[in-house]
Amino acid sequence: MKDMADNLFITLVTIMTIALSILIASAGGLLFVNAGDVMNGWKKGIRIMAYITPETRESDVAGLRETLAKMSGVRDVRFISRQEGLESLKAQMKRQMSLIDNLDINPLPDAFEIFMNPEEQTFEKIETLAARVSALDSVDDVEYGQAWIGRFTQVFNLFKFIGITMGILFFMVTVFIISNTIRLALYSRRDEIQIMRLVGATDGFIQVPSYIAGLIQGAVGGMVGLIALYIGYLAISANIEKNFSSYVIHIRFLPWNVVLGIIVYSVFVGWLGCFLSLRQFLKNN
């Protein structure tokens, strides 16, 4: 059939368009998955240090631990003696080692290290908890880790928000471009469709091949996009590993359920593109 050759071109255009949309969108997804990994790594590092007043008696420390452990949002509490504290400080300060070597006494207080449940770890929650811990009698002072991580969480959340907004936008854009591609394809078939109707074809008969084509194009486009992403991923991660050994975080590919979701999504997009363009086309032609 001659229309196969004509249609082949249009089919390829549609598949390429879907593949590119999926590639770009899922590259964004890959970025988020890995940025999320990094964020989670950092989040695990967030803890609140509660420095205990020197006057606190040994026996009260156990009570304090209980109190802290019962506070909402707290996952774990660890006691760090002043000796431990000095050791870790020494470990942190390589250069200024001599500075610590010259110490006569240990100036550090005992402390509790408080870990939070990662799910509940928002900037606000950390601040609230820190305030409540700080209000306790036996607590001299509170330091909640790298405060910038809290800030960073907010920046990350902002980017997540931008990402989701762009994702929705991108979804609409993809559907738009694809339904237009399909509509242009139908457009070049409008004489044919008109004639089919005149010889008694139902809308169903006319639509079925378009739907089948749409679903196949969606599936193939999605897979091509993902394969391209995977190749890109391999190239980049190889590059990163070569240049940075395991220094920088290990990047991983999209989990298989997301991959599956993307293919389902692209089939859906193929279908939706067909649905929208066919409905409008058959109404107007």
Added chain:
Amino acid sequence: MKDMADNLFITLVTIMTIALSILIASAGGLLFVNAGDVMNGWKKGIRIMAYITPETRESDVAGLRETLAKMSGVRDVRFISRQEGLESLKAQMKRQMSLIDNLDINPLPDAFEIFMNPEEQTFEKIETLAARVSALDSVDDVEYGQAWIGRFTQVFNLFKFIGITMGILFFMVTVFIISNTIRLALYSRRDEIQIMRLVGATDGFIQVPSYIAGLIQGAVGGMVGLIALYIGYLAISANIEKNFSSYVIHIRFLPWNVVLGIIVYSVFVGWLGCFLSLRQFLKNN
């Protein structure tokens, strides 16, 4: 003219496609411009600390300064006395202040802080310079700031590489999608074009309206894309400013020459899309 209504749809599709391509590509550009700003800010912070051996005489220090200042890639050299060093250390360590208060003597050596020319500031250059400084007799030890910034530069360069690769890919994708949209539009006009040829129209006569349309579509699409980007920029920067006051870096819009370049580029894309599709179309039809 009735074909205006038909063409209007195809014209809108083309413009929207160009606008979306430009939006996505220039959003990437915006990200890079601002990431570049941040990087440059960080780069300015990179310096090499050269700790001077305690035995060095006062008079030799001046000579050392000269030697350092003459080294290639060095922009500025600043002497930091051991007193100054201790002060800044105290400033850095809020919590462990008591630790320093308990010091009997100042354990720090005198040092030179060496700043590099930002243009020449690659990771390799920093390492080379540090090695050469370290080889000097009067230099006890060398510390080049936050080594991670060097690493970070490399990550950034990798991303820049990915960005440029994606940019080129995106350029091709844009041209591809647009030339296909235009080709599909021509496709639905192929009877018309064939008839025009039969009544003696030259290829030029047939092409001119398509080219004009292509250029206008390119320009309008580019502008629509940039306006959409600007609106998005305003929304996001307002959001950032509200949430983080001036804590996070101030983000800026694309400089005007880049904006101009993008419009020129989108006009060029419109033209190229026409050129490619027309050339092939007129050959085959």
Added chain:
Amino acid sequence: MSELTKKHPIVRMFHVYKRYGAKNALADVSLDIDFNEWVFVTGPSGAGKSTLLKLMYRGETVSEGQILVDGSNLIRVPQGQVPMLRRKFGVIFQDFKLIQTKTAYENVALVLEVAGLKPQLVRKKAQNVLRQAGMEDKMNQYPPSLSGGEQQRVAVARAIVGDPKIILADEPTGSLDSRSAAIIMDLLKGYQSRGATIIIATHDKEILSRTNQRIIYLENGRVMDHGMRTDVERNE
């Protein structure tokens, strides 16, 4: 078809108007066409012949008046039933309306596929009817590579392949030499004898002068002459 046979009108029109803007393409047309009848519709260019046929298969809808086809009132046929209505007709369009991207064979077979026939039956019927129209050896060519007359014969084949109750032929011999035209007319006569109703719009003086069938003469959208079957000779 003697005058004694009881009439069973298959198409009935009552005061039908079709307007395009201010223009009446058809005005106050009333007529009955009997089951198994053979009718010619003639008249000058732009008289409304094609419009008359279009209204019957609901290619257009009436502006005013009523049309009954095979007992059902066209304005009452719901949109979803229009394909069923159209399958009662075999239409030879004035401009052929062949699908340019399908071969002659595929164009003909489409009618049967649309009706849901089995593939082997489709093949047999479509090939058979193309043979009758003298297009056997060209059935794998695409319309643009066929001569005008060849395209017309494919259009005829497509119209009759589905064994429709009513054949609407709009200028079915306009692109044909007299020998090819005679073959087509014989083909249509064969279908009539198997029970079909035949309605032909034509300018062809030669065909009109030879017939003893009813001729409906249109001018400016109005029926000027109902030409009963008995008045064989017509003065144009």
Added chain:
Amino acid sequence: MSELTKKHPIVRMFHVYKRYGAKNALADVSLDIDFNEWVFVTGPSGAGKSTLLKLMYRGETVSEGQILVDGSNLIRVPQGQVPMLRRKFGVIFQDFKLIQTKTAYENVALVLEVAGLKPQLVRKKAQNVLRQAGMEDKMNQYPPSLSGGEQQRVAVARAIVGDPKIILADEPTGSLDSRSAAIIMDLLKGYQSRGATIIIATHDKEILSRTNQRIIYLENGRVMDHGMRTDVERNE
């Protein structure tokens, strides 16, 4: 056009073949058509009439043989000069080939715009020729809203509007009643009297039987009869 007038051939064909695959659409056709002559081409459906005309304006290229048009050898005309060659012709295509998305007026005006005429002149000429073809009141309609005969008259108007040297008319009256057909033939006669050469492919017995012009009879791609102008009566 007496026999004494010296012949100036405007179209010359020498042993022309046109093959589509194994099929000869035209075989060994040699003929001369004189400047200002009026020639009919006839023959059964698929004989090669349209193909013969297509070769003249280089709608197709010959498989073998040579064609001279107005002194230039068609196979030597470079691709870039084809538009110029085509402007010498006014072609009435068998399937009209009107642009569906342009009005009747725009379709006719296109020929003049293509040739680079001034807008006011375009308007005047196009409207004038549409009036002559009897399409004055429908010139702002689109082809799909015109009747078959009306479309054909627009096609005729388009063919003559550019004052071409040669008019190629492929079945120019196929969709027309005899009165409209007579108007078109008169229009063409007027053009001949102003110096144009007229070549008409037709089946129309009525027209052929009335003429005293040369008739070229094709069958199976071969010229069976060159019909010199003197032999008025033809046996088909």
